[in-house]
Amino acid sequence: MRTHPSSPRRRTAVAAALVAAVAVTATGCGSGTSGGGSAGSGDKPFIALSNGFIGNGWRQTMIAKFEAAATKAQSDGLIGKFKVVNAPGENSATEQVAQIKSLLLQKPDALLIDPASPTALKPVIQQACDAGIKVVVFDSAIDAPCAHVLLNSFKDWATAAAEPLVKGIGGKGTVIVSRGVVGSQPEAEMYQTTQDILGRNPGVKVAATVNGMCDGAKAQKAVLGVLSSVPKVDGVIGCGDGYGVAQAFTSAGKPVPAVTFETNGRALKYWQESKLDNGSVAVMSDPGQSVAALWEAIDLLDGKDIPKEITFPIVLVEQKDVAAWAGVLKPDEYAAWPWTQELFRKQVEAAKSGGAPVQPPIPTTAG
Structure with missing residues (x-):
């Protein structure tokens, strides 16, 4: 965009x-x-x-x-x-x-x-x-x-999205980076923060970069489009598009890695019910x-x-707060x-x- x-x-x-x-x-x-x-x-x-x-x-x-x-x-x-x-x-x-x-x-x-x-x-x-x-x-x-x-x-947002994920995969592995609204000032700051964090973790390799637009449906399509060329993915660093990313992995018959969930009711309910405990987090402005x-x-x-x-x-939803937020949000409503x-x-x-x-x-x- x-x-x-x-x-x-x-x-x-x-x-x-x-x-x-x-x-x-x-x-x-x-x-x-x-x-x-x-x-x-x-x-x-x-x-x-x-x-x-x-x-x-x-x-x-x-x-x-x-x-x-x-x-x-x-x-x-x-x-x-x-x-x-x-x-x-x-x-x-x-x-x-x-x-x-x-x-x-x-x-x-x-x-x-x-x-x-x-x-x-x-x-x-x-x-x-x-x-x-x-x-x-x-x-x-x-x-x-x-x-x-x-x-x-936005630096806090990008940091909260990337650092727990990098820690959750043990500081090494392969990730996909899903960017947001490219061209906007917030996205530029977030992407630079993500790059800085990855630069401090040389054991983490970027297999692909896609434009998820901070939107689950768009991220699902974008990630699905690169999965066939990436044999193993340990995490997807995004800006609140993890539900769509999870669906992409499920559609491709692959295990769901650590993701950055969106803070809407549907994503948080999925996170709650799937019991993922792998460095995933939900964070957005x-x-x-x-x-x-x-x-x-x-x-x-x-x-x-x-x-x-x-x-x-920012709105940061950690694993301990997932149930509280999921209980008050409609599926398409964001925290x-x-x-x-x-x-x-x-x-x-x-x-x-x-x-x-x-x-x-x-x-x-x-x-």
């Missing part, structure tokens, strides 16, 4: 109309009082979310969590309106730039962005900031100084950070002091920390004081 650089848009009425039409077809919108205008106009704020990629379960959970929280915030009178727009392509920065430009015409008070590129969105983000819109970027670093950013520790971004936008509009960058914890407004504000205070990130509790009910 490629990330395309942004290009100038034609400034014609026809092009603007086409962009608007695309945005409408890909939009989910909260009902209620319309936002728009400034936060100080007396209206409740209008919050928009631009998502650069919708093609995996993590992104779908991220959107679902945001919409549920935004609907509740709307009913509580904290916001007046919300809108979600998903770029129709596969992580195309060009499409997301067009999407955001269309959103800016609707004058949101705050714009949340899960970006397709750490650099290509900089001009349009600056345009939003210049218009007085609060911009909160999450799930990726961004080259846009005016934006507030919720960061994952937190799809609930879209909810944290919503709370940040609301607090920024209220004039609260929030650091420009805050790092949020997400339950960020309430109170928990988010505690995270802000931790960031200000230099303390450790807040660790929310494992939810006790689904959804």
Whole structure:
């Protein structure tokens, strides 16, 4: 999957109309009082979310969590309106730039962005900031100084995925590396971390590298495509695609090696029932950070002091916690920390004081 650089848009009425039409077809919108205008106009704020990629379960959970929280915030009178727009392509920065430009015409008070590129969105983000819109970027670093950013520790994610697996196979053997959304800043950081870990473990050899896209179905197809040329595999280092990888090995009539499971209900139930104890782990970033971004936008509009960058914890499911998570997740739902407004504000205070990130509790009910 490629990330395309942004290009100038034609400034014609026809092009603007086409962009608007695309945005409408890909939009989910909260009902209620319309936002728009400034936060100080007396209206409740209008919050928009631009998502650069919708093609995996993590992104779908991220959107679902945001919409549920935004609907509740709307009913509580904290916001007046919300809108979600998903770029129709596969992580195309060009499409997301067009999407955001269309959103800016609707004058949101705050714009949340899960970006397709750490650099290509900089001009349009600056345009939003210049218009007085609060911009909160999450799930990726961004080259846009005016934006507030919720960061994952992708190094922690990649480390938690690779190190237990390497240890589980005894520091030697053959592995397949399943990469994520290639072209994105998080994937680049994770892949480099994986390479660094493998470099410190010369007894582990990489037999193949595939693009699993952090998606079980895509990883299953990608891994199955190389298994016939790899006689023995001790582990597959991925970014949350282990269920699909396990199915690939089962289909090929081979034993399931150590894998990096996704953090959804289906994968965790499989892990629980298969009783694998070979270095496998489930780890991904937190799809609930879209909810944290919503709370940040609301607090920024209220004039609260929030650091420009805050790092949020990954979701790590170890063997001891598999049953707890598997009991509360629907099959296609990904584990997400339950960020309430109170928990988010505690995270802000931790960031200000230099303390450790807040660790929310494992939810006790689904959804």
